[in-house]
Amino acid sequence: MSGLHFWRAMWGIVGRELWRFIQQKERFISALVRPLVWLFVFAAGFRASLGLAIAPPYETYILYEVYITPGLIGMIQLFNGMQSSLTMVYDREMGSMRILLVSPLPRWFLLICKLIAGTAVSILQVYVFLGIAWFYDIQAPWQGYFYLLPALMLGGLMLGALGLLLSSFIRQLENFAGVMNFVIFPLFFMSTALYPLWKIQESSVLLYQLAHYNPFSQAVELIRFALYAQYNQFACFYTLGAFILFIIAAIIGYTPSKGMMLKKGRE
């Protein structure tokens, strides 16, 4: 098996995922509508009631819409990560996952390709979202849009790996709705996506601790700093650590001799 084989297979998997995404117009639109509603409606409504102090990476007072934008980018990636894993459960139920798993490539590689494919889709969504936000006067320094790319890669991989891990435990599509509620909402609301950490600390120290160590928070902070052309080392290492942890667990989950595949029984 040559490096060329790996390369071709990776492009095959990523290309298929991107093509499917582009073809599914409803998915593309709904992926954009969700954060835009939060931006145009929720953030506009809360603008007056939430005062924000100056805190890095911002150098001046900012509007709530500006604060919430990195959180909404994180939201796009979070939903996309979960959606990719939903696709995995669907593919497994429908059988097309089998074609992937019986191809002559190591399983860890196939899972990582799936992750890369999902992340590529989420990055596409984020830049379209930022394009629309630009016309709504949410404009970051131009370098920020370049710095953002590696942050999105890492954030997307981490959230995708979490989705992948969950998908290795989920037997049927119907069970997924519960997981969405138990995973997406706590991750999103217990994070810095909607409110800064110090604000959470004012209300509850426990919530503050949970939000601080929530990997989604750290992914959002990494994105927030990157969008303003700054580097947040703690957030970067924390997100990277979470990614490594999730991907190892997901690979174990999908390994026939060790993981959940056996327990799924008759497929």
Next chain:
Amino acid sequence: MRDIALTIEALSFAYGDKKVLDNLSFSVAAGECTVLLGPNGAGKSTLFSLITRLYDTRSGKIQLCGFDVKQQTCLALAKLGVVFQQTTLDLDLTVTQNLHYHAALHGMSRKLAGQRISEELERFAMAERAHEKVRQLNGGHKRRVEIARALLHKPSLLLLDEPTVGLDVPSRQAIVDYVHQLAQQQQMAILWASHLIDEIDSGDHLLILHKGQIKAKGTIPQVLAATQTDTIGKAFQQLTEGGAK
């Protein structure tokens, strides 16, 4: 002596306490079409999941062209073409896109994949449907695409898990004929799981599986002699206690 494409030795498998495969041993040689006959629930799909490494082999050994499925998974899987019982095509992609995806997973260059795809689609009289979405194809055509896909990388062993389920009689017959041609003309080893006796050709090898055990194996005359019956239907019925269709 023909090359052995598939060797299974002392293979057992259980879901928890329930034993589904019990000490199976058999082999399939190049150019040989072996029909794995068994009533529903005999363990055919589990056996296929083990050969394709979807499930882990805990007890026993499976070798594909000399490569151990557990130890040399990628080398073994490269020799294998599979058509699953359930359709595994991506309905929203075209026929060609589905085939290119499979070719990429097998590391084929775009050019080589294009050539092989044209050849296979031509052979299955599907060339003019190449750019249609799979969703628009009928069941028989989808099956043809799946077999074409399984053959793209020129495997040594082709596994077919009840590929004719839900098809009309002419579509079924076309697939049965074509698969037998593959064994004869290209020396491909075929393992065909079925519960339909009329899909068996006179030159086929038989493997009758019931409740996870091999009840009979060999050529048709050998199985008939062993069961002292004059038709496969009767032999099958005798071995599976009234499970024939």
